[in-house]
Amino acid sequence: MRKIKPFANERDSLEINGLIIENRIDRVSVYGSITITRDKKGLKAARKIAVIFSSIIKQLDSENLPDSLPSPKAGDIIDNPFE
């Protein structure tokens, strides 16, 4: 199975039955929707999700975390180059 190292890069992305997981250095985005069916496929998908979430928890647990992330980088404001 494809794995990600949570918060390690801005590159990795994977999908588990419609659920999308994207790695960022300040977050892991998880979106989309998934139905876990009461069958072998459902169990396999649920296990994959559990592996990813436990690696996220393990990583966060090992860090000295702030209460919440600082605000995103502000960026600058420019004149519209096309107007």
Next chain:
Amino acid sequence: MKARSIVFAVFLVFFASVAMAASSPCPQHYLSGEAPDFLNPRLSTKSKEVCYSGFTVIHSGVTRTPLTSAEHLTKERLSKHVKRNGEFHPDSNLPASDRAELADYAQSGYDRGHMAPAADMTDKKSMSECFTLANMIPQNSNNNQNLWEGIERTVREFAKSSGDLYVVTGPIFYGAKLKRLNGRVTVPTYVYKAVYDMNSQQAAAYLVKNEKGKKYVRISIPELEKLSGIAVFPKLSADAKKNVLPLPDPLIHGRASATEDRTLLPMQ
């Protein structure tokens, strides 16, 4: 004499842009093989067309985003499925000074929003290619993950039922001031998705603001051209453009929770 040489220069620019459009290196992704045309000539500064197997981008080295991302969506294409596994990456087809890097988006709070969506890709090559930053805009995450995902899905379902669509997706940089990430990547004001249906020979576009929420509006191709400065389907005649495609209501995660709001389109 001076005035005449200016007129001549304008003519040269005009012919150059026409010639560029006619000789698109990747006609298979475009309606009648014709790449979008810039009605606002400033959009062509540092622009470059890059072909991939599942879509084609016209990239701007000014904003370091695509301006258009074009796809041919057919029922047959969408009958195949490949897992959405990919790695976001800077585009080696573009000069380093013109392209976005992963670091530009880092800690910005913005998603890297696909213009040609990953779920439209049906083999490993096009799937991995669509994760190029040349196909991404800084997109509000709530918008990208909900409303916009719903519009993408609705267009896929429409392609499966109607059979044969040409789709052009891109950002619109509107207003006097714009936000820029890391001094490099410009944040668009709107996102559009234009659709031409081969079956009914009609076209229209969805338009959303690049912000949180569930509001969208369906607009005509002339309205899109006016707002974006881009003729997305340049081969369509003025009469054909008036023939507005009744685009389906978008569903968000399967629910009819999006609301159409005509006031999203600024008065012009």
